[in-house]
Amino acid sequence: MSLHSVFERLAARPWLAAFVFGAASALALPPVYALPVLLLTIPGLLTLLGRAKGWRQAAWIGAWFGFGHQLVGLYWVTHAILTDVAKWFWLVPLAAPGLALPMGLYSILPALVAWRLAPGWPRVLGFAGAWVLAELLRGWAFTGFPWNLMGTAWAFAPLPMQPAALIGAFGLSFFTILLAGLPLLGARRAFGTGGAILAVWMGYGAWRLQGLPPQGTGAQLVLVQGNVRQDLKWDPSHRAAIFQRYVALTSQGAAAAVAEHPEAPVLVVWPETASPFLLAQDPEAIRIATEALPPRGLLLAGTVRAEWGPDGRANALANSLVVLDADGQRHGLYDKSYLVPFGEFMPFGGLLPIRLAAGGMDFSAGPGPSTLPLPGGLPAPGPLICYEVIFPGEVVGAERPGWLLNVTNDAWFGNSAGPYQHLASARMRAVEEGLPMVRAAQTGISAVFDRAGREVARLGLGETGVLRAELPAAGPPTLFGRWGRWIPGGILILSLAVALLLGWRRPSQV
Known part of the structure; x- marks a missing residue:
């Protein structure tokens, strides 16, 4: 069976295809660092969104992608239950899905943005910017949980991490998603644009490492x-x-x-x-x-x-x-x-009586x-x-x-x-x-x-x-160290603005 036929079968069930793409994309994260998988999963997701028949279906596709991505990335939370399995055995099948579900909902935002944008550069650029916006929101809302930012997929070696000194992990997330979406633009543009971005990326990394010898x-x-x-x-x-x-x-x-x-x-x-x-x-x-x-x-x-x-x-x-x-x-x-919910304090006024850590006091x-x-x-x-x-x-x-x-x-x-x-x-x-x-x-x-x-x-x-x-x-203070989240914030605003100018589709065109 060819890869094309597999995709066509998955596309007939977009929610399942989105879940599979999301789960596979988590393999790019530590400790696997299988970055090339994103060259299949992100274009696959954007193709599904381009075929969505309305905003509701696009939202569901985004939610299923996010759920699969977070479920594989956060499966380890079940180990916290296993430290006292006699007491919390009933939580074992619920812990990872219970965390992955709300975390996965953040993927609805970039999915809807991509759905409303025209194919090509607008959709790829807008999706990358909206993905970073979703990560920023996830790191802030409800005390925040910015675990497994897509930018950490480069943390396997010092060289590819160095641009984080300028744009932070959120900025690395933007360019990671952007690079992953380039195959949708065609082979020539993908190789040309992707090669240029990676050349600048790695060149800066080598230059910075040389300028900061170990001390x-x-x-x-x-x-x-x-x-x-x-x-x-x-x-x-x-x-x-x-x-x-x-x-x-x-x-x-x-x-x-x-x-x-x-x-x-x-x-x-x-x-x-x-x-x-x-x-x-x-x-x-x-x-x-x-x-x-x-x-x-x-x-x-x-x-x-x-x-x-x-x-x-x-x-x-x-x-x-x-x-x-x-x-x-x-x-x-x-x-x-920053206290851990259900471990160091009880969120929601203690409505959910789950305290994994010992003791009865927040x-x-x-x-x-x-x-x-x-x-x-x-x-x-x-x-x-x-x-x-x-x-x-x-x-x-x-x-x-x-x-x-x-x-x-x-x-x-x-x-x-x-x-x-x-x-x-x-x-x-x-x-x-x-x-x-x-x-x-x-x-x-x-x-x-x-x-x-x-x-x-x-x-x-x-x-x-x-x-x-x-x-x-x-070392000396970095650019990101001075300006923090303002830098990836500026990147996402600029990318969304350009994407909207290039290819915002009216409802009648969707």
Whole structure:
């Protein structure tokens, strides 16, 4: 059976064809990075939209494409249910579709825009611009969830990521969709235009990488990956053993760093909520944790923090990062601001009684991105807890940090695509901001990337140990770092304006 006949059979059922194209397009995302598949799926979708008999059918085609795309891209959310399958077994078949359905609805917008535009350049250009608009909306509405932006399909290597320093991941999404739609313009235009775009794209990447040679600060990083299973993490019978594992790994990694670099300061990082005790407030836990530090060492540790009421009960909780020195003195504290629905707070006023994380109290949100000054003139980090790192243009506060620090607990994702997708987003933020990205993950993947997104070191998924590396130096502020989402916003406005001028079709012409 030829490819043409397969497409014709699918076209007879446009909703099924759209779902298949959407599901296949997710293969372009991490960790598969099968970018060429978009050269089939995006033209296939636009062809279906061109054949749609009305705006309702076009909307359904867009929704089915989005549902398939998000279902394959977000299948890993089921692993969060499996951490307590006895309690949440009934959610197993619902979790991934339940998230993919609302996320997939954002694809209706670019589908309707493409349907109303004439074939050729107007439809391709307008669809690319509207796709980015939908991604921007998805990253903002209902607290936002800009996971798996199409631009992260280039996060497999430093070279193709470099234009993100100018236009961000949203801008990369625009040109990715634009390139994928070019086959609809014919072979000559597709090869000519696509070749020119890729030549400029990769040429800029090579030029930028050459102009930003690897540089270090001298400070030594020790990232501790305790590799604690999520179902054991808050078990009271395992608290002491988990804490001792982190202390022992800290002592081991710090000793190795001092032996190799006796004069260098040592920055030890524990992942999100690594401490099973309230490390910012528990004197005994602080004493034990900091005894493992060298004299010039600092511990930057993820921990839950509580605020106590007059009755001695906790009346507020925060997902925090605390900075402690070798004497147990606190030098900084950061509270997570972007909280996870159904994990750290109950959305919709608790109408859906689903709380996957332990405990019965919502976490309180912090004020937002900030910079934590460190003693001794060390470069100050910009902390990002868990999925705060997935928000382009929202990872740096008013004061530019010297590096970005992402502490996370990806044990929720299991051995799935989730940790790799999360890692790709973190890597993209390094390029966008021109800042090193240091990532400590509970079960992996822990990694260090320099200001250009080059990998300095990595500790794989499911490994227990420490990752040591020199803290890379910051680069100059990037264009995207200065202007943020205004840049992809301008790109989408310009593309939509040109597409509308070239080929807006009146209802009678559709």
